[in-house]
Amino acid sequence: MQSIEDIYNEMLSWDNLISYGYLDFQEYNDHGSLTMDDIYGHTDVIYPNYFDISEIAKLAFNFSYSTRNNNYQIANTTPILFTIPKNDKTRRPLKFPNLYSYCLLVSQLIAHKDRIINILS
Structure with a gap:
C-alpha cells in the first residue's frame, strides 16, 4: 500500500497537474450505451478524446525546467474562451x-x- 506522502508526491507532479488538473475531465462509465458524442454539449467539461493535452504537458515540463527563473513577473493573461x-x-x-x-x-x-x-499529512 502506498503511503500518503507517495500519493501526494504523485498528485503534485508535472504530468499529473498538467494532464489531469488543467481540464475538468468527466467519466461517464455508468451511462451504458451512451457515447461521448451523445453527451457532448450537455455538460461543462471537455473530454480527453476531444482535447489531447499530453503534448502540451511535455512542452510545459521541458519549458519549466529548461528556462527556470525564480524572478517571475506577474502579468495579466487572458483566459482561453470558446464555445x-x-x-x-x-x-x-x-x-x-x-x-x-x-x-x-x-x-x-x-x-x-x-x-x-507536510501540511497535508
Missing part, C-alpha cells in the same frame, strides 16, 4: 485558465511540494 454546441440553436461557452499562467502555478506548486505535503 461548443449545446443544441441546434445555442452554444455553451467554456472558459479555461491561460496555460502559461497555469504552468507558472504548477511550477510554484512543485517548488513548494515538500511544504505542501
Whole structure:
C-alpha cells in the first residue's frame, strides 16, 4: 500500500497537474450505451478524446525546467474562451485558465511540494 506522502508526491507532479488538473475531465462509465458524442454539449467539461493535452504537458515540463527563473513577473493573461454546441440553436461557452499562467502555478506548486505535503499529512 502506498503511503500518503507517495500519493501526494504523485498528485503534485508535472504530468499529473498538467494532464489531469488543467481540464475538468468527466467519466461517464455508468451511462451504458451512451457515447461521448451523445453527451457532448450537455455538460461543462471537455473530454480527453476531444482535447489531447499530453503534448502540451511535455512542452510545459521541458519549458519549466529548461528556462527556470525564480524572478517571475506577474502579468495579466487572458483566459482561453470558446464555445461548443449545446443544441441546434445555442452554444455553451467554456472558459479555461491561460496555460502559461497555469504552468507558472504548477511550477510554484512543485517548488513548494515538500511544504505542501507536510501540511497535508
